[in-house]
Amino acid sequence: MRIHRFEKLWLAAAFVLIAAFIATIVYGSLGAGVAMVGDEGGTVDPDDPTASDNFREPGVYQTGDGEYAVYVEARQFAFAPGTNEPIRVPADAEVTFYVTSSDVTHGFELVGTNVNTMVIPGQVAELTVEFDEARTHHIVCHEYCGAAHHAMEGTVEVVSQDQFQSQDVPEVNEE
Amino acid sequence: MTFVDKFPEEAKLVRWHFGVGFVALALGGLFGLVQSLYRTGYFRDALPIDAAQYYTVLTGHGVLLALVFTTFLICGFFVWAITRSLDRPLAHQRVAWAGFFAMLVGTTLAAITILNGFAPELPFGSADVLYTFYAPLQAHPAFYVGAALLVVGSWVVGAEYFLTYREWRADNPGERIPLQTFMVLATFVMWYLSSFGVAVEVVVFLIPWSLGWISQVDPLLTRTLFWYFGHPVVYFWLLPAYLAWYTILPKLAGGKLFSDPLARVVFVLFVLLSTPVGFHHQYTDPGIAEGFKFIAMTNTFMLLLPSLLTAFTVVASLEHGARQRGATGYFGWLRALPWGKPSFSAMALAGLVFAAGGFSGMINAGMNINYLIHNTIWVPGHFHLTVGTAFALTMMGVSYWLVPQITGKQLQHKTIAAAQPFVWVIGMTLMSNAMHRGGLAGLPRRTAKPLFRGEGAAPFDPVVGSIAEMQLQIAVGGTLLFVALAMFLVVMTGTWLSRSGVGQLSVNGTIPAPLSGPADSPRILDNLKVWAGIAVVLVIIAYGLPLYSMVADGILSPGAGLLAPLLGL
Ligand code: HEM
Ligand SMILES: [Cu+2]
Ligand SMILES: [Cu+2]
Numbered sequence: 001m002r003i004h005r006f007e008k009l010w011l012a013a014a015f016v017l018i019a020a021f022i023a024t025i026v027y028g029s030l031g032a033g034v035a036m037v038g039d040e041g042g043t044v045d046p047d048d049p050t051a052s053d054n055f056r057e058p059g060v061y062q063t064g065d066g067e068y069a070v071y072v073e074a075r076q077f078a079f080a081p082g083t084n085e086p087i088r089v090p091a092d093a094e095v096t097f098y099v100t101s102s103d104v105t106h107g108f109e110l111v112g113t114n115v116n117t118m119v120i121p122g123q124v125a126e127l128t129v130e131f132d133e134a135r136t137h138h139i140v141c142h143e144y145c146g147a148a149h150h151a152m153e154g155t156v157e158v159v160s161q162d163q164f165q166s167q168d169v170p171e172v173n174e175e
Numbered sequence: 176m177t178f179v180d181k182f183p184e185e186a187k188l189v190r191w192h193f194g195v196g197f198v199a200l201a202l203g204g205l206f207g208l209v210q211s212l213y214r215t216g217y218f219r220d221a222l223p224i225d226a227a228q229y230y231t232v233l234t235g236h237g238v239l240l241a242l243v244f245t246t247f248l249i250c251g252f253f254v255w256a257i258t259r260s261l262d263r264p265l266a267h268q269r270v271a272w273a274g275f276f277a278m279l280v281g282t283t284l285a286a287i288t289i290l291n292g293f294a295p296e297l298p299f300g301s302a303d304v305l306y307t308f309y310a311p312l313q314a315h316p317a318f319y320v321g322a323a324l325l326v327v328g329s330w331v332v333g334a335e336y337f338l339t340y341r342e343w344r345a346d347n348p349g350e351r352i353p354l355q356t357f358m359v360l361a362t363f364v365m366w367y368l369s370s371f372g373v374a375v376e377v378v379v380f381l382i383p384w385s386l387g388w389i390s391q392v393d394p395l396l397t398r399t400l401f402w403y404f405g406h407p408v409v410y411f412w413l414l415p416a417y418l419a420w421y422t423i424l425p426k427l428a429g430g431k432l433f434s435d436p437l438a439r440v441v442f443v444l445f446v447l448l449s450t451p452v453g454f455h456h457q458y459t460d461p462g463i464a465e466g467f468k469f470i471a472m473t474n475t476f477m478l479l480l481p482s483l484l485t486a487f488t489v490v491a492s493l494e495h496g497a498r499q500r501g502a503t504g505y506f507g508w509l510r511a512l513p514w515g516k517p518s519f520s521a522m523a524l525a526g527l528v529f530a531a532g533g534f535s536g537m538i539n540a541g542m543n544i545n546y547l548i549h550n551t552i553w554v555p556g557h558f559h560l561t562v563g564t565a566f567a568l569t570m571m572g573v574s575y576w577l578v579p580q581i582t583g584k585q586l587q588h589k590t591i592a593a594a595q596p597f598v599w600v601i602g603m604t605l606m607s608n609a610m611h612r613g614g615l616a617g618l619p620r621r622t623a624k625p626l627f628r629g630e631g632a633a634p635f636d637p638v639v640g641s642i643a644e645m646q647l648q649i650a651v652g653g654t655l656l657f658v659a660l661a662m663f664l665v666v667m668t669g670t671w672l673s674r675s676g677v678g679q680l681s682v683n684g685t686i687p688a689p690l691s692g693p694a695d696s697p698r699i700l701d702n703l704k705v706w707a708g709i710a711v712v713l714v715i716i717a718y719g720l721p722l723y724s725m726v727a728d729g730i731l732s733p734g735a736g737l738l739a740p741l742l743g744l
Contacts, residue, residue, distance in 0.1 A: 007437065007487060014483040018476045025472065025541050036458070036543060038465040043733040046394075105309045105394055107550050111617035111634050114546035118460045121311060121394045122733035125461035138627060138634040142550035142619040144305050146312070147227035150624040 037117045041098060041124030049073060049100045054124050056098075060089060062171045063096075069172070072099045074106040074119045076146050082139050082154030089131065089156065090164035096128040107142035110156060118143060131158040178259065178580040178684050184268055185258045186581040188275065192251025193574065193581075195279060196244045197667060200567075203239035204660040206232045211606065211653025214625060215646035224293075229623035230303045231292030237306030238289060241562060243282050246325060248570045249415045250278070250332045253359045255577060256418060257336050259684055260355035266338040274331030281324025288318040305621065307405070308381070310397045316385040323377045326370050333363040351693045352701050354435055355422055355686075361442040362414040364707050368714065369407030369450045376400035380731075391732055395462045396725040402453040403718065410449040412562050414442065416569040420489045420526055422686055423576065427519040428512055430496025432689035433488050436696030441488075444481040446706045448474050451717030458545045462733070467721045468542055474717065475540045482533060489526060495690070517589075518682075521572030521596040525565050528600060532560030535611060552625070553614020556607045564603050568596060571663050578670055579680050586681070587669035591662050599659035606652025609645035612637060618645070 003011075042054035049055040058073045058080045068089055073080050081087050089095045099108045099119050106119040115137075117125040131137075141152035179186040209232050212218045224232060258265060265271055291299035300315025308314060308322075336359050340352070352360070380392045380400075421438045425431050432438065454471035457463055494508050502511030513519045535557040538544055548554065579586050586592060616637040618625050626632050632642035699705065725733070 003437070004434070004491075006491075007434070007484075010487045011480075011484070014480050017483075018479055021476050021479075021537065021541070022473060025543060036465055036468075036546065037461050038468075039462050041461050043462065043728055046732070104311050105398070107619075109550070109617070109619070112636050113617075114543070116459055116546045116549050118457075118550075120398070120461060123395055123460075123462035125459075138630075140617070140619050140627075142621075143309075144230060144233075144312075144621045147230065147303070149230070150226060150622045151628065153627055 037125050037127050041100075041126035043122055044100055044124055046100075046102060046121035049102055049124075054098075055100055056172070060087065060169050062169045063173070066093045068093055068095045068169070070095060070097045072097060072108065074099065074101045074108065074141065074152075075103045077141070077148040077152040079108070079139060079141070079152070079154040082156070083152070086136075086155040086157045087139075088164070089158055090161050091131050091134045091158050092161060094128060094130055096126060099125045104145050105143050106145045106152070107140070109140050109142050110137040111140055113137065116142075134158050134160045134163075177583055177680055178255065178577075179583045182258050182264055185254055185265055188265075188268065188271055189251045189255050189577075189581045191275060192247045192254065193578065195282070196247035196251065197664065199239040199243040199247065199282070200660065201664055203236050203244060204657055206236035206239070208653055208657040210236060211649050211656075214623060215650045216624075216626075217646075217650045226623040227303075228292060230305065230621075231289065233621060234292070234303055234305050235286075235289050238285060240567075241306055242322070242325060243286075245412050245562065245566065246278065246329050249362075249411065250274070250329055252415055252418075252570070252573060252577075253336060253362075254332070255581070256355040256359050256422075257339055259686075260353035261339060261343045263339070263343060265335055266342045267335065270338065271332050271335040274328045274333075274335065277324050277328030277331060279328075281321040281326075281328060283321070284317045284324070285321030288315045288321070307398075307401060309401070310381065310384070310392045310394050313385055316382060319377050319381045319385055323374065323382065326374055326377075330367065330370070333366065336360060336363060351698075354432075354438060354689070354693070355418060357439060357701065358414065358418045358421070358442055360703055361446050361706075362411065362418075364703055365407060365414070365446050365449050365710070366411050368707070368710055369404050369411070372400045372403030372453075373405075376404075389731060393725065393729065393731055393733055395460065395733060396722075396730070398460075399453070399457065399463070399722065399725060402456040403450070404453070405456055406453045407449040409558075409562060410445050412566040414445060416525065416529075416566050417441070417485055419522055419569050419573050420485065421492075423573065424489065424519070424522045424526075425492035425496055426686055427516065427522070427576070428493045428496030429500045430492055430498075431687040433491045433495065434691045435689040435693045436691065436700065437484060437488055438689075439693070439696065439700045441481040441484050443700060443706050444478070446703070447710050447713060448478045448481075450710065451713045452478065454717070454721075455540055455542075455545075458542050459549045462725070463721055465542075467717070470717050472540060472542045474713075476537075479533075479537070486526075486530065493523070515593050517592040517596055518572045518576035520593075521568050521575065521599075524596050524600050525568035525572065528560050528568070528603065529565035531607075532557060532565060535560065548614045550620055551614035552610045552618045552620045555620050556610025556614060559603060559607050559610070564599070568599055571599075572596070574663075574667060576682050578667060579682050580684055582671060583675045583680070584670055584673050585678065586666065587673050588666045592666045595659055595662040595666065598655055598662065602652045602655030602657075602659055604652070605648045606656060609640075609648035609652065612640055613642070613645045613649075616642065618642070 044052035044055045056071045058071045061069045063069045101119045101121045108119050109116040115129050137156040139154035213222055288300040288302040291297055292301050292303050302314035302318035304312045304314045376397050380397055383389045384392045452471050452475045454468050455475045458468050497508035497511040500511050502508035616635040635642050
């Protein structure tokens, strides 16, 4: 089988390109530590997520020095917390979101950031973020979840460490 | 001799497939127009739907265009390709017709349940579940039965290709498989392997669940089965376009295909790699370990290889064609191509747009970059370049060339036809660039009203441009696309209804032999059994463990134990 010289060159360039892509992503995932969603969150009973060890009563908890956990329950058509009351977390702290759904599949994204996950009944999405700026982030449900899907939104208020101390947040031990 | 005169029965089969596909295209395109005017806020109040019905429209758009239009056009186009390249009639036409009717009945069932969303007081169920139908959103059982019939019908039509090939093989032992036939068979090997996933999802889980026979299904397991099919399906759309670009386009350019063996290698790579990649649609899904997502990503990037090879071969073949027509210079040959011929310009522009779609696809495929754009309007921006143009516009180009041959009638309204591909591309450029940029600013997809209720567009922070300008481009682009679609349908209807036998057809179906033929390429390339076997092994590596763990934690409900829900525990 005859392969033209230009074709060989092109083929070699294509391989280099592919290798470069994969290398970039590997570096981005391991080196720069970009948070991604995996299976760490575990599973829960979709009808009663809080009954499981993998999920708590929705809300913000302090889990250590400068470490916080936020449990969010999504259901048609609100995030609890997030929609009726904003999620308040401190800046410059390690904030881990645990998000699940007790009805259909939803999405959870902080607009314009890479805090972005599917919210699937029975699964807990776990993702850790550090906000380095005090500001408001908007939450959007980005997966179609029913007739009023477009109305499903919320806010995350990132406040400075000082402002946050004044709040009382329950402390828990996460293993 | 024209195709319709030589193979009248096969031509009829192709006509019916195309006809149904065009009806789906017309209705789906109308829905697309409604979407682009509703979600951007233009004429929202003038449109006869409310926000909840936006999702009825969106379900109709996705199902009619991505599933119905594509499948009918592909199955019909392949009937032509098999018959022409084997130069013999189908082995058992009745098999192909049976498949066609199964697809038609399935489409009708699904369409009725979807359209009933506009008149919910009527007793025909509802199916506002979008074309991905993620459980536990539930549709009427007829919707799932319809979807299953559409897929199974395509399998039956596909069986006809293999049966015809078998007869040809019996008469021609030892000969190389003709290129178009090889491409058809390879595409369908891939299709059988991958659509099996959605068939299991629908038949084993969703139909029994929608009928109330089982009380629940596992949302993660069913969506994983969907995406097991959901990525390869894009190659089911793309490979027929490749078939057209490899075999028809060079001829239209006045030349011939550069290399037959390379084309075979490309299709073999797709057979191997198309399926074990579905997790790249689930990068942001909980419940799937990152390692499996990583394997899918590696395979996805490897899939760049056959597409880059295609880009090379197609461009080289076009250049060869242009030089045959007397062109000179490094880029001068581009001007010598027959841009005024709609069949050529539609396919060539589709290929060009696909290159842009390939770039945005590489962004999607990056596991971590994906987090920035997952489920934003970027994603529809991407696939309107691929299935929405690379496939759809190529099939329009094919139609300009093939419909005269399957009807025996001259193409009508040639001026409208000549302008149509350009109008489409202008509309798509406006709509798609705005969708990509909107997605980077976080604008969500699949929503009747993308802006925040209290704050409008304020939370979105575009890198380039403004949200208002993007919305305008989406609305204007969508309108132009609809105009281009209407132009295409006017040409098709005009041609179909015109009188036959008027003068000599200006197109013919002969396809010149490639510059380098298959003779000196390894015979193993033609051995689809070997490639199918390796493809199955790759699928088991990519999917075996994750599927096992999803099933082991409760087949119908996660966190319950394998058979707990079945045993009523
Ligand atoms: C008249 C031409 C078209 C227009 C104006 C149009 C417009 C749109 C718009 C605005 C959306 C986004 C809706 C949303 O996410 O809220 C959309 C989604 C979509 N379009 Fe099109 N489109 C056109 C043609 C096509 C074609 C030819 C195809 C495929 C062959 C296609 C396939 C899709 C699919 C699969 C979706 C996603 C549906 C979903 O998210 O469930 N479109 N279209
Ligand atoms: Cu939603
Ligand atoms: Cu994909």
